[in-house]
Amino acid sequence: MILLLVTIVVNASFSLLVRAAQRRHVNVVAVGAVNYAFAASLYWAVSAVTRPAMAPPVLRLGLVAGVLYPTVFLLLLPAMHMRGVAITMAIVRLSVLIPLGGALYLWAEMPDTMKLYGIVLALVALPLLSLDKGVTDVVLSRRQAAILLALFAANGSCLLLSKAFQMTGLVAQRPLYLAIVFSGGAVGCGAVYFLTRKTRLKGAEVLWGIGTGVTNAAANMLMLYTLDALLAAVVFPLLAAVGLCLATMFAALVWREIPGKLGWAGIAVAVVAVALANN
Secondary structure (H helix, E strand, C coil): CHHHHHHHHHHHHHHHHHHHHHHCCCCHHHHHHHHHHHHHHHHHHHHHHHCCCCCHHHHHHHHHHHHHHHHHHHHHHHHHHHHHHHHHHHHHHHCCHHHHHHHHHHCCCCCCHHHHHHHHHHHHHHHHHHCCCCCCCCCCCHHHHHHHHHHHHHHHHHHHHHHHHHHHCCHHHHHHHHHHHHHHHHHHHHHHHHHHCCCCCCHHHHHHHHHHHHHHHHHHHHHHHHHHHCCHHHHHHHHHHHHHHHHHHHHHHHCCCCCCHHHHHHHHHHHHHHHHHCC
C-alpha cells in the first residue's frame, strides 16, 4: 500500500502545481506545453537506452492517450478558474467511475467485501465534494457545465487507457508508451500556445513546466506499477478520494479555497473509505 500512497501524493501534487501556476498568473498553456515536452524527453531518453520493441498496442494506445491528455489539461484550466481546486478535483476524481466500470465488467476484477465497502464510501465521498460550492459561488452556465462534463469524460478515458495498457503486459514498453503519450501532449498544448500566445515564452513558464513535467512523468509511471500490485477496482477509487482529500485540505489551508459543509463531509467519508480499503 506504500506504493499506492506515493502514487496518490504525486498525482495530487501535479494538480496543485498547475493551480499554483495559475494563481501566479503564469501562462498555464505554456506551462502545459513545457510540462509535456520535458516529460516526453525523459521517457524518450529512457527508451533510447532500453530500446524496447514497438508493439502495435503501444503505438495505438499511446496515440489515443496523446490526444486525450492535453485535452484534459486544457479543460482543467477553465474548470479550476471557475470552481477552484476542490470542486474541479471532485469532478476529475468522479471520473474514476469510467475505469472502475472497465475493471469490474471488462476484466472481472472484483475486490473482497471490506475493500468493496471502502470503494462504495469513496464513491459516496466524491458527489458530496462535487456538490459543494466553488470559489466563485456562482451557478454554472450551460457552457461551464459542458466543460466540467467534458473534463469528466476525458479524464475517465485517460484512466481507462492506463488500465488497458497495463493489461497488455508490455512492461518493457512502458517508457516508450509514455514517451508517445507525452509527445502528443506537447504537440497539443504547444499548438494551442502558439495559436493564442501574446508574449514570448518566459523563464517562469519554463520552470513551472519542468516542475509539473517531473511530477507528471512520475505520476503516470507510478500508476502503471500500482496497477500491477493492486486491483484497479481498489486503486482508482482510493486515488480519487484520498487525492481529492489532500488537494482540498491543501487549497483550504494555503489558498483559503475553503469548501462548505458538503465538502468537509466528503473528506470525512473519504478517510473512512481509506481505512476500510486498507483492511
